[in-house]
Amino acid sequence: MAKSLGEEISMALSNITALIIKTDDKNERTQLTRQQAKLAGQLQIFVDQTVDEALPEYEEATEALNAANGEAASAKRKLDKIASSIKKFSQAITKLESLAEKVT
């Protein structure tokens, strides 16, 4: 399978870096370091273009998941309300009883 442009540049960058590490000659290393910087710059441009296309996808994914989180949080709040509803019912009974005592 053919490699993408990013993979091709990445491989070239790895190879030239390995050469820099192996080379003892200072002049050769200086030349290789300049070539390496150009390759790294090209890879940076490729990454920039890729990221520009990817970011809106992350924003969409965040929005969709946030909706799910909201749904779960709301369901949890409703569950939590059941016990408090029983408590409120108890309080209502107590109030009704004291009201009934006053009326009779």
Added chain:
Amino acid sequence: MVTPNATISGWGGILVLGLILTFGSGCALSAKQKAAINQFSDSAATLGDVTSSELATMRSGAIKMTIERLLLGGKSKDPNLGDQATLDRGFELNRMESVVGATRTLAAYGKTLSALVDDTQSDELNAASQEFVASLGQISEAQKRLTDEQLEDIGAAVQEIGTFWIDWKRKRAVTTVIRHSQQAVDNLCDLLIRDFDPQKGWVALQLQVIENPLLAESTNALYDGASYYEREVALGAFRLAHGSKMRRTEVLTRIVDAAVAMKQANTAIVDAIDRPGLSTQDIRTFAERAQSLKNVANLIVTD
């Protein structure tokens, strides 16, 4: 003759029996289902949290590496690379905000789902039913007709009804949330699998753009260094690049592995809710991968 006591316990019995038949048979999550959902949600939280924290570490590592390259080699040799005015080149805040926003939301999804499944209501219900019985006992008519034992029975029935009601609502809520979020979770997993790929994903390529020029400058500084101090500075820079390479290879591989496993587990969790007896192997695999990611992230030294 039918006594008030018999009437109450008779009606209470029928009511509780009816509720057990209605709600007890498959209308609540089974222990196995709860365990599967908990394992899934905990692992989702781990994947989201560790990925967010690793991205933050990558950003601070990128800034350190760019500073070190500039110190060793001077002005950038290509205008597209980071310089003194763009130290965070490649890991700028707006980029990180979008990606980390998504991974944090994934962690929040795991935590919210876990909170929904966990039983935090038993104590609350117990207190509420006791309060209910106490208030019922204050009614003079009830005091005349009901014994303490009957009041206790009523309290127990209230608690059971509440428990059944909560369990039924819980299962319905969990099922809805998991079903509704299935597509969103799958999409995010696909993004992580594509972008965190250690060979061709943009996160790995971005790290390489920063790492490799630093390796070149630190090699030059090490070979040309005339003193112990100069070589020490060069080796410090190597160490930075090495730590970044570890993240690029080991951490990214595990993030992708965990995201692949999460996608499979995401399908399995929907099946597990529909069919309680189904195998949850995919969910266990996801849990193992998420744990492996966490372990490796903890092992890699951060300067």
